[in-house]
Structures are given as structure tokens and as C-alpha cells.
Amino acid sequence: MGSSRKFSAGLLLLCVFFFTKAVFAESTQLNGTHTFRVKRQGCQDGTYEHEGINCCKCAAGQRVAEHCTKTVSDGRCVFCENGSTYNSEPNSKVSCEICTSCDQENANLEEEEPCTPLKDRKCRCKEGHYCNSAEGSCKICHPCNRCSSTGVKEPCTLTSDAICKEESTGLSGGAVAGIVITVLVFVTVALGVVFRKKILGFWKRDASNPPGPVNDPLLPVDMEPHIVEVAEIIGWKVMSQIGLSCKMANAIDSVRHNHPGDSDMWTQELLRRWMELQGRAASVELIKTLRKMRHNNKADQIKEKLYPIDSPTV
Incomplete structure (x- = not known):
């Protein structure tokens, strides 16, 4: 009887094992x-x-x-x-x-919540910066106004800039006199500069070889054959600034993920995506953008690369 019970118990445990495994x-x-x-x-x-x-x-x-x-x-x-x-x-x-990156250069972001397999990373502005994006998903944060001359009326927050106190309009007699004198000096200097430029202009018109136009409009050209040389001239730092100005933060994250540690490939791929965004006029827009950013030397080098001396202009 005892042996029969032991056999039944063992058989039951064996059945439970295979049932659980299945x-x-x-x-x-x-x-x-x-x-x-x-x-x-x-x-x-x-x-x-x-x-x-x-x-x-x-x-x-x-x-x-x-x-x-x-x-x-x-x-x-x-x-x-x-x-x-x-x-x-x-x-x-x-x-x-x-996952979204909070490390874009010059974006002034820091991590608020980490990225997990279940949710994306959440970024916020660094201290002393703000972003007024209505969606709450900021790509670039701006420095807060310090209101140095008037003082702060309402402090800067993560989503809004500081509001400064209004400047006092009451002026003493001495202050008014100082302003008048300053304006008169400024007007005198300005008139002198204008007069000097006119004299130089008349002299240049009489010269035997007058200069040509300073900024000839350029025709769009295909940048693809020169993308490696152009990317090398621009460099990753400036190219990433151009991308951020065009709201291409996700593209910046993507190219860095695709080519870890290779800034040359980052620059080439981001430039290619920017060219697709700009369309046929990409070559002209690139030179204009670099000049607006005060990178005239880079703009001149790219212009020389894309537009040789005999290149057509309009």
C-alpha cells in the first residue's frame, strides 16, 4: 500500500513537470x-x-x-x-x-527623464535658458534675459523668458543736455562719413578701370560631385548649427547614430539631407547662410569651389 502511494505521487509530480514546461x-x-x-x-x-x-x-x-x-x-x-x-x-x-539626444551642440539641453525600452528620453532647458515651444518638446533653448539695466519684473522659467521692469522716463535737465550733445556729435560724425564716401565715389567713377558689382547673383549648381570637399570646408560644428537653424535636430541625432565617432561622415550626411531639404537652390542658399552666420571665409572657399571664374551668373 505504501509503495503504491509513492508511485502515484511520483507519477503526479512527473505529469506536473511536463505540463508546466509545455x-x-x-x-x-x-x-x-x-x-x-x-x-x-x-x-x-x-x-x-x-x-x-x-x-x-x-x-x-x-x-x-x-x-x-x-x-x-x-x-x-x-x-x-x-x-x-x-x-x-x-x-x-x-x-x-x-532615443532622442539631449547633447546637441549649442542646444542648451539636459536630460530630465532617461530613455528606457518603453519610452523616449525627455529633455529640458539648462538653468538660465528657456524654450517657449507650445508642444513642450524643445529642440533649442535660448539664454534668459538678465534685465541688467532695469531689473527683473517676472523671472525666467523653463518655458518663458524673463520680463524686465520698464525703464524710467523721467530725465533731469543735465541728462537731457547730455543726450542732445551726444545726438549732435553723432549727426556731425555721420555727415562727415557720408561726405567722405561721396568724394571717394566721385573719384572712383573717374578712374580708368571701375570695379564690377560686389555681389553677383549666382545660378544654382549641382553640389553632389563636390559634397566631400564642401563638407570638409564647412566642418561639423558649423554644419550642425546650420541644421539646428533649419529644425533638423532629429537628423543630427540620426547621422551621429549611423556613424559613431566619425565627424566627417556626420557632416557629409547632414549636408546631403540639408541639400534635399533646400532643393535645386541649395548651392546658393548655402553661401547666403554662411555669410549670414559671418563665416565669410568658408563662403568664399565654397564659392570658388562651386563657381570657377568662367562659371555663369545672372
Whole structure:
């Protein structure tokens, strides 16, 4: 009787072992990345169609590593890389979204919330800076006004600049006299400069070889054959500033992710994306933009590269 009970108990434990192994998920670790194979009774996060078969979606924070097939009813999902990629919703993607960077040069941002497999990184303005973006997702923060001459009426916040006190309009007799004298001196100097320029202008008109126009308008040219040389002239620091001025912060993050540590490739790829954004007039706009940023030397070098002496102008 005792032997029969022991045999029954052992048989019951053996059945429970195989039943548990067949029903519950099997967790493995492959190359440092957690993977999951799940024997599904139903798809909790919905389904998607792949090659005519309905596969279960991966949960938020994961991506598809292997689609289900006719012979393998369960696909395989893997976690997004923590700190660099994420998926915030159940999905059928084979890749995760790249986390937003708070380290763009001259953007004055810092990390508020870290990036996890489930959600993107959240940035905020550094102390002494603000961004008035209505959406709350700032790409560039601006320095707060210090109101040095009048004092602060309302302090600067993360979303609004400081409001300065109004300047006093009451002036003493001495102050008025000082202003009048200053204006008179300024007007006298200005008239002298204008008169001098006119005299020089008349002299130049009488010269035997008068100078040509200072800024000849240029015709758009194809920059693609010269993109490596142009990118080398611009450099990554200036190219990233041009990209930020055109609201290309995501493109900056993307090129840095695609070519880790290679600033030359960052510059070339961001320049190529900027050219696509500008269209046919990219060559002309690039030279104009560099001059507005007071990089005249770079503008002259690129103009010499793209527009030789016999190049057509309008």
C-alpha cells in the first residue's frame, strides 16, 4: 500500500513537470539580450499579418526578432536596447525607435527623464535658458534675459523668458543736455562719413578701370560631385548649427547614430539631407547662410569651389 502511494505521487509530480514546461514561457539569454518564446493561448497585444499569417504583436519595449510561420506558430520578440532605443506601444516592427539626444551642440539641453525600452528620453532647458515651444518638446533653448539695466519684473522659467521692469522716463535737465550733445556729435560724425564716401565715389567713377558689382547673383549648381570637399570646408560644428537653424535636430541625432565617432561622415550626411531639404537652390542658399552666420571665409572657399571664374551668373 505504501509503495503504491509513492508511485502515484511520483507519477503526479512527473505529469506536473511536463505540463508546466509545455504551457508556460521559456526564457533564455542570447548574447546578453533577453529573448522570449511564448506558447500563446491568445494574443494579448493584438495581431499583425505576415505572409498571409496572423502573428502576435510584440509588447511595448520590444521588437520582432523572428516572425511566426506556418510551421512555427509563435514568433520571437527581443527587448529594445536600454538607453538608446525604445518602442512605446505594442508593435510588429523589426527595429526599435532611436532615443532622442539631449547633447546637441549649442542646444542648451539636459536630460530630465532617461530613455528606457518603453519610452523616449525627455529633455529640458539648462538653468538660465528657456524654450517657449507650445508642444513642450524643445529642440533649442535660448539664454534668459538678465534685465541688467532695469531689473527683473517676472523671472525666467523653463518655458518663458524673463520680463524686465520698464525703464524710467523721467530725465533731469543735465541728462537731457547730455543726450542732445551726444545726438549732435553723432549727426556731425555721420555727415562727415557720408561726405567722405561721396568724394571717394566721385573719384572712383573717374578712374580708368571701375570695379564690377560686389555681389553677383549666382545660378544654382549641382553640389553632389563636390559634397566631400564642401563638407570638409564647412566642418561639423558649423554644419550642425546650420541644421539646428533649419529644425533638423532629429537628423543630427540620426547621422551621429549611423556613424559613431566619425565627424566627417556626420557632416557629409547632414549636408546631403540639408541639400534635399533646400532643393535645386541649395548651392546658393548655402553661401547666403554662411555669410549670414559671418563665416565669410568658408563662403568664399565654397564659392570658388562651386563657381570657377568662367562659371555663369545672372
